[in-house]
Structures are given as structure tokens and as C-alpha cells.
Amino acid sequence: MVFPADTKITKFIQYTSHCKGHDVHDTERQKDGKMRHPADSITWKDVDQKWPDFASETRNLRLALSSDGFNPFHGNRTDYSRWPVLLSIYNLPPWLCMKRRYIMLCLLISGPTEPGNDIDVFLQPLIEDLQELWHGKQMYDTYKKESFMLRGILLWTISDYPALGNLSGNVIKGYNACTICIDETKATRLVNYRKMVIMRHRRWLPRNHPYRRQKSAFDNTVEKGVAPVPLTGEEKNICEALVGTLLNIPGKTKDREYVRLDMAEMGIRTELRPKTPGKKEKSELVETLCQLEKHFPPSFFDVMIHLSVHLVREVKLCGPIFLHWMYPFERYLKAFKGYVRNPAHPEGCIAEAYVAEEAVECLVNFEKSTVGVSQNAKYEQNARPLSGATLTKPSDEDLHLAHLCFLQNTTNIRPYFE
Incomplete structure (x- = not known):
């Protein structure tokens, strides 16, 4: 319909x-x-x-x-x-x-x-x-x-999330259940639980974070991976990249915010580290997920828990x-x-x-501008019945219903309702 x-x-x-x-x-x-x-x-x-x-x-x-x-x-x-x-x-x-x-x-x-x-x-x-x-x-x-x-x-x-798969055509189940990480989701199938879980949230932590080296508290591995970056589809033309970076052309430059973050983590020109709004919130959110990994069973970490990693990104892209x-x-x-x-x-x-x-x-x-006469507040305040009757004022809803009933029973307006 x-x-x-x-x-x-x-x-x-x-x-x-x-x-x-x-x-x-x-x-x-x-x-x-x-x-x-x-x-x-x-x-x-x-x-x-x-x-x-x-x-x-x-x-x-x-x-x-x-x-x-x-x-x-x-x-x-x-x-x-x-x-x-x-x-x-x-x-x-x-x-x-x-x-x-x-x-x-x-x-x-x-x-x-x-x-x-x-x-x-x-x-x-x-x-x-x-x-x-x-x-x-x-x-x-x-x-x-x-x-x-x-x-x-x-x-x-x-x-x-299920409707997102229908509207966008993206895969929302299995090993690539995250529509942002895609191939880098790194999902794990629990054989006995028979479901997919997404852990390894330590990848979003800084490279020198102590959680990355803690094996027994997580999955008995040292995390050396990095967080996946959403694909941008930039061209690899050397001349275009060089000119775009030197002239700081929007959409062409390679001097991006996340590049300066990588430089700071590598110890290269740390004075260029950007002051990114929301970076602190994302870091705290990832640390919270890592703490949950230390105490909760793996079955807790389905794709819905994993998607909270991308909340800060969603706010930047779409607003409040x-x-x-x-x-x-x-x-x-x-x-x-x-x-x-x-x-x-x-x-x-x-x-x-x-x-x-x-x-x-x-x-x-359109009621006030099309129907009725203008009201005079002076006479409305002094209005009272001539006898000893009680004055009752209908509510706005009752007035609207009465007005609608009047219009529905008016011969000239009835065809518009039909």
C-alpha cells in the first residue's frame, strides 16, 4: 500500500x-x-x-x-x-x-x-x-x-540490525557479521554453543596498552593486530597523492587524522598528534569491552556487543x-x-x-486562518450567563470534534471527505 x-x-x-x-x-x-x-x-x-x-x-x-x-x-x-x-x-x-x-x-x-x-x-x-x-x-x-x-x-x-541486512544487502551473520569491519571482523565459532562470537576488542587499544600483553586474562594470546579501518576507495596515483597532500586538497590529501595518530603511536613527530573529539570516549568504551572479556563468558559477545565499538564513529557520521x-x-x-x-x-x-x-x-x-471570526479577549473575559446558570467551557479537543462534525455535515464540504 x-x-x-x-x-x-x-x-x-x-x-x-x-x-x-x-x-x-x-x-x-x-x-x-x-x-x-x-x-x-x-x-x-x-x-x-x-x-x-x-x-x-x-x-x-x-x-x-x-x-x-x-x-x-x-x-x-x-x-x-x-x-x-x-x-x-x-x-x-x-x-x-x-x-x-x-x-x-x-x-x-x-x-x-x-x-x-x-x-x-x-x-x-x-x-x-x-x-x-x-x-x-x-x-x-x-x-x-x-x-x-x-x-x-x-x-x-x-x-x-536484522532490518539493516534487508535494506542494505549486507551480510549480518556468520564470520563477517559486522557491516563495518567486514572481512576483519575476526569472529569465532563456539562449537558446543553453536553460535558465532566476536571478541579480540584489544585491537582497538593503543599498541603499547598493557591489555595487549595479558594472555591468561583473555584468550591466551598476545594481541598484535590492529583495528580495521573502513575502506575509503582512494586512488593510488602517485602524482595525484603528492599534489593533493602538498596542497591539502579535500578528498585527495593523504595527511589524514588517523595517519597522524599512527605517527604519534610510532613515535614520529608526536607534536602533530591531533586533538580528536570523541577519542577519549572511544578509548574508554574499548577498555570497558576488554574488561568485560576478562570476566564474561565468550557467548556474551555476539555482534550486538561488538557494534558498540563503532558508536563514536556513528555519532561523527550522523550526529546525536x-x-x-x-x-x-x-x-x-x-x-x-x-x-x-x-x-x-x-x-x-x-x-x-x-x-x-x-x-x-x-x-x-488551517482552522484559525480559514474558519470563524476573530475573538476579542476583552469580551471573552467579561462573558457570563444572564441568569444564575453555571458557565461551562468545553475543552479544545471537544471544540475540534464539534468543528469536524460540523464540516462533515455541511453540504458544500462533504464531497471533500468522500
Whole structure:
């Protein structure tokens, strides 16, 4: 079931109260080097550097895609899996990015089984919408009262680890279970436990760290390996490398931060050691994992424990953790589960409730500017009944319901509900 993404983005742009926040990441964000917003991340800056024409329009959308399966039936007595595909917008302030009203449902993949690696077939309509958005769409900014060409880009996906394998096509099990280390995962199979474990976290420690020489406390070996570095795909052309390094050309230079770290560990020109934000946190995290290796059995160290080594890297690439974790989307899945009233047609119930909720929200956003007369606070404060009756003021929710009921029973507006 497809909910066109371009239609939802158009409605989002047309909300007058929302348009002010389209470029808040550029106009109101504190640019002091601290990590507060995805705009402070490496990925965001790489996009700006690679496509400067895209970055020149600050209202262009930066999106994230999330998908996960859930059982729509209460009690989970039936083996049934439903996969919604959601989009979130990062142009907003950080306290609004993960709010439910700014998370858009674009696809609802039917069950009863999960799509697995065939999820790319279901994602094709959404991919076409995103490709169209990348090329640009003429929009009208109701806040600035001007037309502009809106474009959008998908920065990353947000999912749990099993869903990551389906969305990216990477191997998430076996000897290469880590999608970052890949061939350098160094997993070990426990014969009796019949599962793969990932240890050897001493590789991420400095080369002179005492843990590397402790044999009996770990796996009875001295750790001489080094931490794997994610592949960069740089060219090996000598002239290009020489010129790029001398002129410090971004993307061409070989004078990188991790190279200076290696030089410092080798005792070469230690004064060039970079002051890297997050290095202390990563070192402490690795030491904690090594201490766990000394006391916990090997079966404890599955791939999920190993992935914590890369948390600092993820923060650098994507920004604050709370803006790219699964909790907001999982809470939204619980809301979808509450939409199901007829177990025979769970998809229809979810779609009907979602569209109705979206329609009501649209009416509420435009209510003050389209319906009713202006209120006078002076007369409202002095208002009282003529007799001795008690004055009762309905709540905002009751007023909205009464307003919706009135619109649904108005002859001129009824065709829009149908």
C-alpha cells in the first residue's frame, strides 16, 4: 500500500506554521563545533561539499528512512508481520525531528511474512518519488511568500540490525557479521554453543596498552593486530597523492587524522598528534569491552556487543544518537497497532485511521486562518450567563470534534471527505 511521498512533502511545505523551520538548521543553529544537530555531522557536510548547488538552498530537505516489522494483532498470538516504511525530516529543530507529526508513512508492506531481501521490490515506488524529489519540484513557501525549487536527499536509513541486512544487502551473520569491519571482523565459532562470537576488542587499544600483553586474562594470546579501518576507495596515483597532500586538497590529501595518530603511536613527530573529539570516549568504551572479556563468558559477545565499538564513529557520521535511533519509530509502530479494529483487514484499518488522522491535523492547522471570526479577549473575559446558570467551557479537543462534525455535515464540504 503506497502513500505518495511527494504529496506528503507538499502538504508539509504548505503548512504556514512549519515553513519557518525549513532552514532553522542554517539560520538558528549555533555553529560552535559542538554536536547538536545532524547538520553538525560529517555526512551532512560531505553532502554540502559534493553538491554545492543543493546546499545553496537551505530549504532543501534532508531525509532519513526507517522500516521495521511488527505484529498488528494484540497478544501476538498470530505469526504475522507488517512492515511500514517511514520518512523523517531533519530540516527541523532537533527537538522536533523525531516528533510523530513529522514522521511520514510512505509504504505499508503487507504480511503475513516479512519481505526479507525482496524489500527492494516494495521500495521501488518510494525510490521513484525520491529520485523525482532530487531533480527538483516547484513549491511555494507560504512563510516567505515566494516560489522556490525544492529538492531532497536521503541521508541514511534507521533500522535494527536484522532490518539493516534487508535494506542494505549486507551480510549480518556468520564470520563477517559486522557491516563495518567486514572481512576483519575476526569472529569465532563456539562449537558446543553453536553460535558465532566476536571478541579480540584489544585491537582497538593503543599498541603499547598493557591489555595487549595479558594472555591468561583473555584468550591466551598476545594481541598484535590492529583495528580495521573502513575502506575509503582512494586512488593510488602517485602524482595525484603528492599534489593533493602538498596542497591539502579535500578528498585527495593523504595527511589524514588517523595517519597522524599512527605517527604519534610510532613515535614520529608526536607534536602533530591531533586533538580528536570523541577519542577519549572511544578509548574508554574499548577498555570497558576488554574488561568485560576478562570476566564474561565468550557467548556474551555476539555482534550486538561488538557494534558498540563503532558508536563514536556513528555519532561523527550522523550526529546525536537520539536523532537516528529506533525508539521514536517503534513508538509509532505501537500507534499503528492501536489502529487495528478489524483483525480480518489490518492493513485497511491502519490506512484508514492514518488518513483520517492526517486529514484532521490538516484542518486543525488551517482552522484559525480559514474558519470563524476573530475573538476579542476583552469580551471573552467579561462573558457570563444572564441568569444564575453555571458557565461551562468545553475543552479544545471537544471544540475540534464539534468543528469536524460540523464540516462533515455541511453540504458544500462533504464531497471533500468522500
